[in-house]
Amino acid sequence: MIIIENKLISDDVIESAFVCDLSHCKGGCCEDGDAGAPLNNEELKIVEQYYETVKPYLTRPAVKEIEKKGKYVFDDEFGWVTPTLPSDNEICVYAFREKDGLIKCAFEQAYNEGLIPWKKPISCHLYPIIAYKGKHGDYERLNYEPRKKLCSPACTLGATLQVPVYKFLKEPIIRKYGEEFYDVLDQMANRHEAATNEQV
Known part of the structure; x- marks a missing residue:
């Protein structure tokens, strides 16, 4: 888990890949x-x-x-x-x-x-990231929650293009939390990736 200010961010947000594939899902999240x-x-x-x-x-x-x-x-x-x-x-x-x-x-x-x-x-705009308010409203949890079947093509396309969830959602993340927040998230993601590669 990544912690930035009062935001608890699931590791999946930086580790998983995702790029919307509208040719397959047809924007189904608007009705599913x-x-x-x-x-x-x-x-x-x-x-x-x-x-x-x-x-x-x-x-x-x-x-x-x-x-x-x-x-x-x-x-x-x-x-x-x-x-x-x-x-x-x-x-x-x-x-x-x-x-x-x-x-x-x-x-x-x-x-x-x-x-x-x-x-x-x-x-x-943020989907498949879903933000949950803490019980007392003093923090937020950011989880990666794609729909298993509907978003399967997006997960495949993201993996093919090697685009992490947070990079695909750069615009809405900045829109909601600001550029500084995104820059810190990007830095932490890069450090995480470097550390993971060293272990391989």
Whole structure:
């Protein structure tokens, strides 16, 4: 385990390899899970702020679900999350499926088109790293938790390209924790790799 400030980081974050392979998974993490995407308190306001901008990207059933349940809902296990569509394999209401089956995020689509400055919920951006708050909120645990079947192609591609999880997720890690945090993580990962090679 790696400890940086009050963050406890699983060794898998630096030892395992991962690169999303959308040609195989089709963005399935947007519909495969026990609830919608977790949202922090700040993101609740952001979802409210940009909803009308992303609304044109949403399916009619999604809009109806949002009008019925709200732009976010509270889950007893995960806290505030995006609603999902039970009629469509529990897909996130802010996701839409293209003709080839690829699932895209409405917020990310609007971001890519320069309409909004927010890419998507940080919980989505960080995946397959999942951040857990400590019991008393004074620390965080960062675990690497890919879906066994869905993410198998990503694990294979990451291994082929030799890209560690934390390097693939450099952008969201910096977005959430800052460049200094990432630089320290990178330094510790390099030392860990060097020490491992010496033992071989």
